[in-house]
Amino acid sequence: MSVINDIEKIIEDAKDDGDYWERNFPVLMSKMNVEMNKVVDSYRVLPEEEKKALHKSISNHMAWSLLAFAENMATYSLRHKEQKLFTNGLSALGMVMGILDTREMLLIMPLYYDVSLRSNLSFSTILDQRDELSAFVKAFLDRDEVNKSLKCMGYIFTKDDSNSPIYRRTW
Amino acid sequence: MYSDPTGHTEYSDPSGYGNYYSSQAEAKTRAEKQAQFNAGTNLFGMPTADYAKYKKANQQEYDSSHNEANYRPSWAYATITSVAKSTTQGNSTIPSAPTPCPTPSPSPSTYRSSQTTGTNPFEDFLDKIRNIPSNIEYSFSSPNRFFSAALGGGVEVLDNLVLSPLAFAMDYTVFLPNTIQNKAKGEENCPIGTCSSAVDQLMDNIETYCVNDLGVDQRAYEGGESNADVFTTTVGVYYGIKGICSLAESAAAWRNARGTVSGGVKVIGRLEDTVIAKDWKGYDVLDSPNWNMDVNDAWVNEGIENNQTFYTASPMTENNLISSNPMYPGETVYAREIRMLKEAGYVQEGDYFIPPQ
Numbered sequence: 001m002s003v004i005n006d007i008e009k010i011i012e013d014a015k016d017d018g019d020y021w022e023r024n025f026p027v028l029m030s031k032m033n034v035e036m037n038k039v040v041d042s043y044r045v046l047p048e049e050e051k052k053a054l055h056k057s058i059s060n061h062m063a064w065s066l067l068a069f070a071e072n073m074a075t076y077s078l079r080h081k082e083q084k085l086f087t088n089g090l091s092a093l094g095m096v097m098g099i100l101d102t103r104e105m106l107l108i109m110p111l112y113y114d115v116s117l118r119s120n121l122s123f124s125t126i127l128d129q130r131d132e133l134s135a136f137v138k139a140f141l142d143r144d145e146v147n148k149s150l151k152c153m154g155y156i157f158t159k160d161d162s163n164s165p166i167y168r169r170t171w
Numbered sequence: 172m173y174s175d176p177t178g179h180t181e182y183s184d185p186s187g188y189g190n191y192y193s194s195q196a197e198a199k200t201r202a203e204k205q206a207q208f209n210a211g212t213n214l215f216g217m218p219t220a221d222y223a224k225y226k227k228a229n230q231q232e233y234d235s236s237h238n239e240a241n242y243r244p245s246w247a248y249a250t251i252t253s254v255a256k257s258t259t260q261g262n263s264t265i266p267s268a269p270t271p272c273p274t275p276s277p278s279p280s281t282y283r284s285s286q287t288t289g290t291n292p293f294e295d296f297l298d299k300i301r302n303i304p305s306n307i308e309y310s311f312s313s314p315n316r317f318f319s320a321a322l323g324g325g326v327e328v329l330d331n332l333v334l335s336p337l338a339f340a341m342d343y344t345v346f347l348p349n350t351i352q353n354k355a356k357g358e359e360n361c362p363i364g365t366c367s368s369a370v371d372q373l374m375d376n377i378e379t380y381c382v383n384d385l386g387v388d389q390r391a392y393e394g395g396e397s398n399a400d401v402f403t404t405t406v407g408v409y410y411g412i413k414g415i416c417s418l419a420e421s422a423a424a425w426r427n428a429r430g431t432v433s434g435g436v437k438v439i440g441r442l443e444d445t446v447i448a449k450d451w452k453g454y455d456v457l458d459s460p461n462w463n464m465d466v467n468d469a470w471v472n473e474g475i476e477n478n479q480t481f482y483t484a485s486p487m488t489e490n491n492l493i494s495s496n497p498m499y500p501g502e503t504v505y506a507r508e509i510r511m512l513k514e515a516g517y518v519q520e521g522d523y524f525i526p527p528q
Contacts (some may be wrong), residue, residue: 021263060495061495064494065499065501066193067494068494068496068498077325101441101442101491102442102460103441103442103504103505104503104504106463110497139460143461147463152463153464166453171501
């Protein structure tokens with residue numbers, strides 16, 4: 001259960017150093033996001049059985065942190081054009097499946113779809129997993145364009161103060 | 172003793188106990204109730220899976236007991252919020268108890284008393300009924316005398332249902348049957364409050380199995396008929412005793428009738444939780460492969476514009492309503508739905524949101 005312990009520690013550390021309350025997207029990823037990427041990396045390579053066992057230990061509080069991470073990684077994957085960030089963000093969504101309302105996950109999906117349109121980043125790694133997350137992602141990708149748009153989930157694509165691309169909510 | 176406008180007479184609880192029970196707010200948490208339901212035994216410990224077999228074996232008796240001619244004299248007790256036990260006692264004629272009945276020994280932990288107003292409880296009850304918003308339907312399976320009399324001209328009869336404005340304006344309502352028996356223990360039919368083991372068992376089970384809404388507690392519905400159908404709502408606890416009427420059955424009918432009469436009840440909540448209502452007749456679940464925020468908002472607004480009732484399929488807990496992470500702040504989709512209803516003037520009644528008048 002080191003993944004769970006690691007997430008807990010990341011959250012606690014982020015509270016101590018202030019990352020936890022940071023809503024902006026600095027050019028450099030926060031320590032929290034960097035560390036969370038490492039944890040999701042290690043989660044992704046776990047055997048399916050271990051993933052399932054671990055999933056049961058993810059608290060609601062952790063799930064919200066993972067969802068925040070997923071939202072953040074959409075923006076950072078676009079900025080850095082980095083497939084790993086893209087895949088890790090989606091994997092974090094997989095970690096909260098069944099814990100949070102599926103609709104909360106759906107809200108994030110257009111960000112990733114938009115990233116895929118604006119870059120060469122792809123869903124293929126996730127889709128190849130052939131698991132619950134891949135089914136969820138595939139169902140989303142099967143939608144018509146309007147229902148995959150940022151607008152339909154209340155997001156816009158814009159630039160922040162440093163002229164870096166960013167996805168922002170309109171609600 | 173109280174007489175309704177038709178001359179039908181009602182009695183207060185002879186023991187001074189049993190009329191007063193907690194509402195849902197005092198009951199166990201929804202999650203616990205759900206877990207107990209999932210455990211799969213009925214009110215009297217019968218495994219839910221065995222019920223079909225049980226019911227078949229008892230069909231003849233079941234049919235007989237649902238014959239009007241076999242009905243006991245209606246409901247003996249109707250106690251509402253703000254009615255003191257002492258007041259009830261002071262105005263009552265206590266019916267004599269059949270023998271043999273055990274000595275009453277109600278447990279204080281299972282009975283709860285309410286606050287006093289010093290008013291006549293039956294008149295108070297009728298007043299509350301008269302003042303209930305007309306857009307709320309309610310039903311009982313057989314047009315039983317107490318309710319049909321008490322409801323007067325507001326009653327609509329739909330097949331074997333009595334639909335009427337009723338009940339939800341009351342904070343705390345308890346309808347008790349006049350008699351109860353615990354067949355499993357070989358007891359006689361006894362006035363409630365005197366037949367202690369059956370009553371105690373019921374009360375214990377109310378604590379354990381009260382339901383989340385006015386829908387049927389499946390445990391009661393599927394297995395409770397050996398002695399009683401029991402379910403509670405946020406406004407009260409209802410006992411349907413075999414041979415008098417089956418309230419659990421009526422609740423299922425109520426659910427259907429309510430949806431039919433009011434144009435459908437919209438079901439809000441977590442996607443995973445609303446699935447349960449997909450097969451409920453008259454209930455509208457947003458089940459779209461293209462779900463998005465705009466679609467959701469439009470669907471909720473449609474219900475608001477049509478004055479439809481909303482049912483909350485998920486508990487309104489902090490976990491379900493707000494993100495706990497400041498990097499992902501704000502309300503959840505479910506909270507957004509509830510906010511829209513509140514902003515439109517909806518009032519929460521238990522697990523339902525009722526449109527403004």
